[in-house]
Amino acid sequence: MTLIKSISGIRGTIGGSPNENLTPVDTVKFAAAYGTFLMKANPKKRLKVVIGRDARISGEMIQNLVVSTLVGLGIDVIDLGLSTTPTVEIAVPMEKADGGIILTASHNPKQWNALKLLNQKGEFLNAEEGARILEYAEKEDFSFAEVDELGSIQKNDSYIDIHIDEVLALPLVEAKIIQKAKFKVVVDGVNSSGGIAIPKLLEELGVEVVKLYCDPTGHFPHNPEPLKEHLQDICKLVVKEKADFGIVVDPDVDRLAFISEDGEMFGEEYTLVACADYVLGKTPGNTVSNLSSTRALRDITEKHKGTYTAAAVGEVNVVAAMKTTKAIIGGEGNGGIIYPESHYGRDALVGTALFLMLMAERGGKVSELRKSYPAYFMSKKKIELTPRINVDKILASMAAKYKHENPSIIDGVKIDFTDSWVHLRKSNTEPIIRVYTEAPNQSKANALADKIIEEIKEITTKE
Structure with a gap:
């Protein structure tokens, strides 16, 4: 059993002893540290925080603990319920909130959960801010609200639909072009919130959807990290259904992988390459990925007369480099697409729409598209x-x-x-x-x- 405290949040396995696992005690302590961090930064303001979770079995329990802790500090909560990481990220600025927490352990197996922390822009906290929260948690430096100052809870389960509307409104996404292509796509939602969000988006775009593991029970049918050895079921189903391709997301829907029509992996590293190829072809500019990502992005960027920059590993580092270089698209080689026209966060919904546009305009098979890119x-x-x-x-x-x-x-x-x-x-x-x-x-x-x-x-x- 494990508990990992880092500048990017707290994650651990459910059950066991406090300080060794992600127990209710640790959850409350870390939520209180985050709330305290926000309060010290805004001492005279009534605060508001957006909360959302993936479909993990422990998700509702962890969410109740976090929400109640923030309310106990005198912070108002917008509770999105079952959601995705990018959905929470876009909700924070829309709600004019002071921060956000996503309850997800991303690609980790079902026994894990985590608190991912956002600032008022809906972006991940930097190292200095994360270190301060760890310090508050260590010292238990909290002051809870008196009864008349307790926070409130407002439930809002409409944000996945709002998120989809935001994707459909992007200038480079044209639903009519995708509808004309009459795509058939298999979706593996690993029985989490991606099983709701991705099929809804595809249906809005006129795509025929074949659902696989799209019931958000939190009982993951396979290891949720979207690697080839975990995805044999969708690879077989894409071929059986004669689908144009398959889509795989992780439990919190910030990573995106494609399966070619022949049942072979398109390659997570090439998710960003393909989406960047489409965006750069329409709006020339610069790109960023981390140092451990494929060189193919550099090659594609230079083909489109842009400049590629490599950032330190970690989404917050990639985002910082994107802002510095005014990059128009970036991300990480694990299938994470960051498209600033939408928001500065990895987003599988945005990546799906951009990829569909690329395939609709270019035509041909997904396997042929993959072969057209530099082979690494x-x-x-x-x-x-x-x-x-x-x-x-x-x-x-x-x-x-x-x-x-x-x-x-x-x-x-x-x-x-x-x-x-x-x-x-x-x-x-x-x-x-x-x-x-x-x-x-x-x-x-x-x-x-x-x-x-x-x-x-x-x-x-x-x-």
């Missing part, structure tokens, strides 16, 4: 180290070893070679180094990873 293959490995080894020193040694390649050191060490790259990052919770590589074929990606691992091991033996 990734290897993701790790090196386990003993606690006595200084990971920062090892990374510095690797940066020095490859200094002639001008490595990036904004997040670990990223070394770009002519036709490949390697990204080395340390874990914040255990003595390991993550080794991600990308190359024109899988064997080369694996070989590069193995080479780098051997070089790191040589350095550790000299320590």
Whole structure:
């Protein structure tokens, strides 16, 4: 059982002992710390916070605890009930709220849950803000409201529909063009809120929908991370139904993966590539993804005469880089699409609409579209180290070893070679180094990873 406290929120497994798992005690403490953070930033203001959750079995319990804690602090709550991460993100500024909390452990299995924290713009908190909340939680520095000052609760279950309307209103989304294409699509909603939101959006766009695991019970029928080994059922059903493609989302609907008409994975890394290809073709500009994402986005961006920027891993870092470079689209290689024309957050509904527009205008098969993009293959490995080894020193040694390649050191060490790259990052919770590589074929990606691992091991033996 696990409890992980970080600057981006708190997540853990349900049950067990306080301070070791995500228990009711820990949930209340962290919700109170977040509410206190907002109150200290706005000392003379009556505050309002938007709350939404995915369909996890523990979701309603955690939501009741969080809502009651905020009310106890004197904060008004807009309760969206069953929702998605991007839906909560757009609701915060629409409601003129002071913040938001999404109750979801994203792609983690059903025993997990988490509190993801937003600012008044509906964007994730930065590292400094997150650290302050952890400090309040540690000190239990809370002051609850007296009875006449308790907060109120307003329930609003219309925001998924509002979110869909916002997607349909985007200038680059034209429902009539998609309707004419007469698409047939299989949707795997992993029995969470994506099983409501994605089919509703598709039906509004005139798409024939075949539902798979779209009943939001929270009983995930497979590991909810949208990786190939977890998605055999939809891969088979796309072929059986003679569908144009399949759509897979994670439980909170911020990650998006496609299945080609032949039952093969389109590739999560290429979700952003395809959506960016469509957007850049209509509105030329810049793009951003994180250092561990495919180089194909850079290639597509440069093809459209834009500039690509690599940010440190983490949505908040990608968003900051997008704002700095005025990027018109960005995201992460895990299938997260960030389209500022909508909002600064990963959004599978926006990504779905952009992809449908691309396919409607370009025609052909999804497998053919995938083959039209630069072919890259990734290897993701790790090196386990003993606690006595200084990971920062090892990374510095690797940066020095490859200094002639001008490595990036904004997040670990990223070394770009002519036709490949390697990204080395340390874990914040255990003595390991993550080794991600990308190359024109899988064997080369694996070989590069193995080479780098051997070089790191040589350095550790000299320590």
